[in-house]
Amino acid sequence: MASQKWVASSLESCFVLDASHQGDVIATHEFNDQNLSNTAWSLAVRVVADCPLLQSIASESMALISDFHIQGLTNSAWAMATMPFRHEPLLQALS
Numbered sequence: 001m002a003s004q005k006w007v008a009s010s011l012e013s014c015f016v017l018d019a020s021h022q023g024d025v026i027a028t029h030e031f032n033d034q035n036l037s038n039t040a041w042s043l044a045v046r047v048v049a050d051c052p053l054l055q056s057i058a059s060e061s062m063a064l065i066s067d068f069h070i071q072g073l074t075n076s077a078w079a080m081a082t083m084p085f086r087h088e089p090l091l092q093a094l095s
């Protein structure tokens with residue numbers, strides 16, 4: 001279910017924005033480094049400022065930062081730098 005939600009964020013009809021799923025919790029603790037960076041990137045591309053989700057992604061990314069590959073680091077850095085949401089510890093870790 002969690003993987004479906006991050007994949008859906010790149011689709012036109014995003015699960016996160018769908019009113020029927022507003023109460024759903026996305027289990028980002030089940031995500032790996034690529035899932036986290038791809039989700040952050042897709043939210044930034046769609047300009048979706050889902051702060052609870054972004055906070056969760058940022059927290060989980062901090063825990064896995066040493067596992068990130070260069071593409072994940074750059075996707076995450078770009079996403080966090082372009083969004084109105086700011087997580088300074090993650091931005092510092094990515095720099």
